[in-house]
Amino acid sequence: MANDLFNSFMTGPDEKGRFGDFGGRFVSETLMPLILELEAEYENAKTDQSFWDEMDFLWKHYVGRPSPLYHAERLTEHLGGAKVYMKRDELNHTGAHKINNVLGQIILARRMGKTRIIAETGAGQHGVATATVCAKFGLKCVVYMGAHDVERQAPNVFRMKLLGAEVVPVTSGRGTLKDAMNDALRDWVTNVRDTFYCIGTVAGPHPYPAMVRDFQSIIGKEAKEQMMEAEGRLPDTIIAAIGGGSNAMGLFFPFLDDKDVQIIGVEAGGKGVNEKMEHCASLTGGRPGVLHGNRTYLLQDEDGQILEGFSISAGLDYPGIGPEHSWLHEIGRAEYVAITDAEALEAFKLCCELEGIIPALEPSHALAHVMKIAPKLPKDHIICMNMCGRGDKDIFTVAKALGFEM
Amino acid sequence: MWPGRLIFPPALGTSGGLDEKDRPMTRIDDRFAKLKAEGKKAFVAYIMGGDPDYDTSLAVMKGLPDAGVDIIELGMPFTDPMADGPTIQLAGQRALEGGQTLQKTLDMVTEFRKGDPTTPIVMMGYFNPIYSRGVDRFLADAVNAGIDGLIIVDLPPEEDEELCIPAQKAGINFIRLATPTTDDKRLPKVLQNTSGFVYYVSITGITGAAEAQAADVAPEVARIKAKTDLPVIVGFGIKTPETSEAIARVADGAVVGSAIVSEIAAGKPVSEILSFVKGLADGAHRA
Ligand SMILES: Cc1ncc(COP(=O)(O)O)c(C=O)c1O
Numbered sequence: 043m044a045n046d047l048f049n050s051f052m053t054g055p056d057e058k059g060r061f062g063d064f065g066g067r068f069v070s071e072t073l074m075p076l077i078l079e080l081e082a083e084y085e086n087a088k089t090d091q092s093f094w095d096e097m098d099f100l101w102k103h104y105v106g107r108p109s110p111l112y113h114a115e116r117l118t119e120h121l122g123g124a125k126v127y128m129k130r131d132e133l134n135h136t137g138a139h140k141i142n143n144v145l146g147q148i149i150l151a152r153r154m155g156k157t158r159i160i161a162e163t164g165a166g167q168h169g170v171a172t173a174t175v176c177a178k179f180g181l182k183c184v185v186y187m188g189a190h191d192v193e194r195q196a197p198n199v200f201r202m203k204l205l206g207a208e209v210v211p212v213t214s215g216r217g218t219l220k221d222a223m224n225d226a227l228r229d230w231v232t233n234v235r236d237t238f239y240c241i242g243t244v245a246g247p248h249p250y251p252a253m254v255r256d257f258q259s260i261i262g263k264e265a266k267e268q269m270m271e272a273e274g275r276l277p278d279t280i281i282a283a284i285g286g287g288s289n290a291m292g293l294f295f296p297f298l299d300d301k302d303v304q305i306i307g308v309e310a311g312g313k314g315v316n317e318k319m320e321h322c323a324s325l326t327g328g329r330p331g332v333l334h335g336n337r338t339y340l341l342q343d344e345d346g347q348i349l350e351g352f353s354i355s356a357g358l359d360y361p362g363i364g365p366e367h368s369w370l371h372e373i374g375r376a377e378y379v380a381i382t383d384a385e386a387l388e389a390f391k392l393c394c395e396l397e398g399i400i401p402a403l404e405p406s407h408a409l410a411h412v413m414k415i416a417p418k419l420p421k422d423h424i425i426c427m428n429m430c431g432r433g434d435k436d437i438f439t440v441a442k443a444l445g446f447e448m
Numbered sequence: 449m450w451p452g453r454l455i456f457p458p459a460l461g462t463s464g465g466l467d468e469k470d471r472p473m474t475r476i477d478d479r480f481a482k483l484k485a486e487g488k489k490a491f492v493a494y495i496m497g498g499d500p501d502y503d504t505s506l507a508v509m510k511g512l513p514d515a516g517v518d519i520i521e522l523g524m525p526f527t528d529p530m531a532d533g534p535t536i537q538l539a540g541q542r543a544l545e546g547g548q549t550l551q552k553t554l555d556m557v558t559e560f561r562k563g564d565p566t567t568p569i570v571m572m573g574y575f576n577p578i579y580s581r582g583v584d585r586f587l588a589d590a591v592n593a594g595i596d597g598l599i600i601v602d603l604p605p606e607e608d609e610e611l612c613i614p615a616q617k618a619g620i621n622f623i624r625l626a627t628p629t630t631d632d633k634r635l636p637k638v639l640q641n642t643s644g645f646v647y648y649v650s651i652t653g654i655t656g657a658a659e660a661q662a663a664d665v666a667p668e669v670a671r672i673k674a675k676t677d678l679p680v681i682v683g684f685g686i687k688t689p690e691t692s693e694a695i696a697r698v699a700d701g702a703v704v705g706s707a708i709v710s711e712i713a714a715g716k717p718v719s720e721i722l723s724f725v726k727g728l729a730d731g732a733h734r735a
Contacts, residue, residue, distance in 0.1 A: 069604060070627075071625045072652055073629075074629075214537055215537070215541075220528060221528075331579060331580060333576060340576075342580065
């Protein structure tokens with residue numbers, strides 16, 4: 043099955059950058075030549091062994107890959123059902139999966155002779171990863187971050203500054219992640235010659251969704267091999283949290299053609315998926331639209347104006363989702379669910395207490411869904427969830443939510 | 449759940465070319481013909497529909513032709529105007545807060561047309577509100593309201609099947625932006641399915657940014673005119689009657705947006721806004 047191109051879920055996107063009806067290149071003319079150039083350069087790098095050799099070397103010696111696949115024994119016991127594994131991407135240098143992708147894009151930027159890197163960030167993890175790799179290579183780095191996120195993710199703001207990046211608090215629109223992305227795009231339109239836009243998730247115009255997915259796919263590739271080694275078979279269910287969807291796409295992609303593997307994406311349900319839109323569940327509570335260069339599911343009002351999401355987790359607080367997820371959702375290859383802030387906080391606490399791992403709030407959403415389904419599943423059912431980030435950055439938010447004075 | 453079939457159907461209308469018979473003739477063509485007969489350059493003014501509120505915005509719009517405006521660009525507000533600077537971003541926010549919707553922007557045109565059957569109107573904005581309404585429904589409404597052209601910032605030629613081709617089949621011009629990054633290799637693609645006029649963006653950047661320089665613009669306009677018979681007008685970064693004149697001199701016309709929107713933002717009375725516009729229009733018409 044996996045080698046049969048005509049029955050594969052892994053052949054996308056098409057030459058127009060579409061996954062089914064989703065994706066595409068909805069950008070202004072000024073940017074169009076730039077993304078065509080990027081596409082050509084990426085196509086070139088993709089088949090260049092020296093590109094991947096450099097990636098592999100840095101993944102190993104700088105990021106610390108492969109990340110372990112860990113059997114969460116006490117959690118499994120506590121839940122009393124399925125056997126739970128965690129893919130430990132929170133152990134990466136800089137504390138999340140984001141650096142997997144940043145390395146790829148920065149190496150590409152260097153090949154293209156770009157000297158100035160810009161990025162948007164929500165939780166600050168992508169910003170920190172970008173600032174880190176820019177420091178390593180001596181590149182100028184400017185990070186756009188919503189003014190609201192600058193406040194709630196203060197430790198990451200300081201980290202970026204230590205790493206030599208300029209952090210620009212974004213006040214346009216409502217000052218959130220989507221506005222940070224708008225301002226990054228505005229910067230790019232203005233500084234077309236020397237600047238490379240390093241997008242932090244599987245969104246944006248083609249080729250970003252495919253390129254970021256390819257770089258993050260190291261997660262699923264490793265998980266597959268490690269699971270074969272540990273269990274002699276593939277997992278029954280794989281689960282990941284979704285903001286824009288990059289850690290999820292990274293885990294899911296290598297499994298797409300393994301039809302017996304159930305795939306579940308977990309969106310941020312905020313205060314609950316309701317009419318008041320106090321959530322960030324684009325697939326569960328949105329409809330297709332066009333934003334940030336691609337067609338995908340979006341939170342929007344009836345006039346097509348984009349709505350602000352709401353989530354306790356800054357990294358999930360985005361009104362869209364990568365176009366490949368929208369497609370996987372429509373064709374039914376993956377299932378998408380929503381987890382509320384309260385459920386995520388419970389999972390956060392349980393993970394600290396039972397496993398000695400302080401998870402980021404983002405993967406806490408994935409874990410909360412594991413907690414929901416594992417007890418009802420048989421003991422020989424194997425779940426692999428993506429522990430895509432560690433919680434250091436979130437302790438202030440969690441303390442506040444739990445009514446704890448710091 | 450497992451469809452087990454080819455997932456990617458070939459894209460619709462693969463060539464994406466526009467038949468010559470589908471290229472619409474609108475009030476825009478009439479207006480350029482008239483200007484040419486008079487030996488005049490075009491002055492194009494942009495305002496955001498519904499900024500700061502429906503009534504004020506409509507009053508300004510109705511006054512534009514007498515202030516010397518040859519073509520009106522009417523902005524459709526959007527929450528995420530990726531190609532716009534702070535001035536037009538804030539105009540969109542004011543309009544949305546004032547309750548502006550795509551329907552109300554269409555209503556403005558219907559109202560305007562009751563008193564002015566000839567001034568061309570180009571609607572300018574982003575694709576999502578149109579996509580959300582449904583392209584076919586939007587085009588039918590736009591034709592009924594009396595709209596002549598569309599400028600949709602986030603629809604490059606690569607996405608022509610979304611709206612560009614259907615719009616022209618419905619009789620509405622689809623006007624494209626050409627930019628300093630549109631090199632000679634790409635230019636034919638940008639010009640291919642366009643009509644009405646070509647809008648040359650004088651800078652790489654967002655609206656309301658750096659001052660346009662006629663000396664930089666002139667060779668670019670010549671480069672585009674060598675490849676098309678359509679009029680080429682220039683916008684972005686024109687703020688004064690002097691620049692308006694200098695730019696119009698080297699092109700077929702000049703567009704001013706942010707500078708006019710700033711006057712509206714300052715809360716000036718409609719008459720003052722219109723006399724500011726007249727200054728800019730006179731500049732372009734002196735060219
Ligand atoms: C730890 C972590 N997980 C997940 C996300 C969400 O991004 P994505 O859905 O692209 O993985 C973020 C974003 O900042 C993050 O920091």
